[in-house]
Amino acid sequence: MNKLSDEKPNTSGVLSAAARDARMTFGDKAKDQLKEAIEIVNATAKGLGISVGSTATAMLDIHSVAFGSGSISLHDETGIPLRGMGTGSKRLLTAGLHKEASKSKSIALIDEIETGLEPHRIVRFLKSLGSKDAEPTMQVFATSHSPIALQELSFNQVFIVRHDKPGGKTSVLAAPSDAQGALRATSSSFLAKSVLVCEGKTEIGFVRGIDLFRVEVRDKESVDAAGVSLLDCDGGSETRPFERAASFQALGYRVAVFIDNDRPIPEAEATAFVERGGALFHWAEGQSIEDAIICSATGSIVLAILEAAERLNPDDFDLLDSKIKSASGGKLNFEDAKSFAEMDCLSSEQKAWIAKAAGGKKGWFKDIGRMEALAREVVGPRFEDFDEPFKKVLKSIIMWATR
Template sequence: MTGISATATILKLKIDRFRGIEALDWNPAPGMNIVLGGGDVGKSTILEAIALLLSPSNALVLSEADFWQRKVEDEFVIQAVVALPPSSEIGQQQRFAWPWEWDGNDAVRPITEDDEESGRAASGPPVYRLQVRGTPDLEINWEIVQPNDDIDHLSAAVRRNIGVVRLGGDDRNDRDLRLVYGSALDRLLADKGLRARIGRRVSEINLAANLGDSAKEALGKLDGTLKNEALPSKLDLGLTSSQGLSIGALIGLMAESAHGVSLPLASWGAGTRRMTALQIAAAGEAETSITAIDEIERGLEPYRLRKLVKSLQAEPAQSFVTTHSAVAINAADQASLWYLDGSGHIGPLLREKIARQQERDPETFLSRFAIIAEGPTEVGFLSYVLERAVDGAFADHGVRVCDGQGNPATLDLLEAMADGGLLFGGFADDEGQSSGRWTELKAKMGDRLFQWAGGCTEERIMSLVDESRLEELIAHPDAGVAAERRVTLAMRLGIDNKSLPAIRTATEDFRALMIAAAIGSKEGAPDDETAKMWGRHGRRWFKFVVGGRELAEKMFVLGVWPSVKPDLLPFLNAVRAALGQAAISDVPHDG
């Protein structure tokens, strides 16, 4: 980024002691930013902080609830490093606002002659430090921090020129549909004399003449009392406005309904109001406006939600969005996704590592506790085990077991989620690849990451079944499935007789033969065509979700659980801990 910014862009946001956030330090991306996270972690507070910082009005009132833990004695500070276009008129402040320089991470003081002599180069484009403070006296101060650390007032005019379109999740989002100072409609019409003209016309209305007789009498008595006390008299009624309030706020957009009746747009549905407000903002000076939308899905059907997300992504203006909608996450294929945890840490979900999961299973990023399982076998296997290990239905606790689409993709996704600060789990095979990365990930995740000690789920479980019960791995309630499994064994041996006695006679290692078929091993195939056929054998065994469940059930029925318990139980207890459940010493394992 070089030169003067073409759009208003928050490059760095720092929040201290505002509402539910004690401290947050964040470098959002240009364009669309989607903030994800659990309930009550502060997602809406971030949007409220941006809206307060850029509020076009001074007529705001603070309360104790706006301060961290209601400690009013500790003022809150919301500061942003902002790149601004010329249309913001930041240079028209009463005192000149000197720019800082952006070094890619923060605002730094511009170079001086001494810096040039010492060889220090200019860091980057000009930016400004804007901040708002809530004082112990419950007052709000909007300020510009100069590069010499002087503090100057940030005028409401500049904040109005920057503009913020704030759509909250509480349905009170008709501000931008009315002529409120700094609203989207106000910036679109840009008629500074309109309020005065409205006021003059309203003043021509004889409001007192419309009073009832008793009201006229009361007003007359008051007029006489004031006159006797040498106070202003000759009273009348008229519409007035006060600081921060305007008669224009009574003027709003109207639209014709399907029945031909003109109604205020503020009375239409939540989704329609939101879409209209954003269209008004887009029709104005889009290079200055910043958009903040809480629960973007509110009031919108899926098709309109997708359209809204796509349109925000296409806009050059910066936007900040929260959502609990899988549709919104799926549609946001060009947005920057962030995860906010309960400690106020916000981290990126790197698109190159999560894109496949974002498209296939966006609910992964909305779960209370997502577990990325390597493939369909692991999804089914783990789901069955969790049903025994977790108190109540695990899905009702917000646990989602997700298909990671293979070992390399699972590793990428788990790393991205770890970097993003998500609370999650992982369940994977050990394919002998990327051991350093897996070790580093294990150090971050602890017992929330489970990886078999060599090999895959099928290998590990089947290798522990007693020799006398191996044939029970082939058995299935559907006789056709059991027959298909025998066919895969016979094919690998190159024999026509598909009976178990014949298969056992033809091999020296019945267990190894079954494992090779169950994992779809191609080793030893005489040609490419046969290798392809052998690679599909796993689908006849456990390589699908239902097959994974079958394998888990057989782990308990065939007495394998005691052997894998030392490895699996710490992981299961880590899941329970994430749900607030006490650790267990065993999982029910009766047949």
């Protein structure tokens, strides 16, 4: 008597094998039937730096059960579906293909243009959307929080959207032509709530150092958390800080300017800036930031500054010494300055010599890092021992930044 088998046929294995065979057979035939479309995909991927191997191919998707036009997908040369690429690569390829298909004017909407993309690929993505085209074929509406995106765009491609919650109004502000320089040099400032325009790196380092001390020792809110960007004007003419500030004011930003006062402040530009609602911070007449710090300090603070100069310029003692000698006409050297500071018997004239030596070209603290360290390690901890005019300026800056 024959016994009926209880074993079930391996239907899943049979179907899988059939799907693989169908996939391979279809892929061979698709090379000819979809040749033009595949060539477009390959050329677009290559132009955008997207790796699909030597060539992409059209194959059946083995995950599809019901066969139809939706079962066809593009695969790289190893047989992996292109839909498995990273988010950024898929966005790049989609944008490139969209542009290729846009023979007439079309519109693209993109949220967070930088999602999934490294900086160099953001640049390529923007180009693929036509940002550099003389006659674009697409109108693109894109949002972004990337300074890289702003750096790559022209001022007439940038718009700031502001929403007035109490008034229930939304306004769209076009970037003015004079914002182009700021877009290239300080694009991150356009992503902030408020902008503190600084004369140079020294001022930025000073504010950053004080802020670090406040946060670490005083447990205060940082200017970063308050949404303030520190914009570097990188020196230049006396009017440059106000020109940069005007670009941001025109776009509805809250703006302040922090500058030295050793050169005349341009009255017309400063007055117009303040009348538009800007806040202006500067030291006493004739003072640079080095003058303000050193001439407002006690002898023990000046000693700490001199020691910081040695620590932050470990290979340049001869330069430190020669600069004091030069500033004083040979009447003071570095070691004597330390001795007088320790005895708290520095005259106002001697402090001025030290301040002059600390500033200027090749100054002791003339970059962000060194001035940040001085402010964080010396000025912040000894703040209450400085003169009142100095403290008033610094308090005003911090109050504006964190309000």
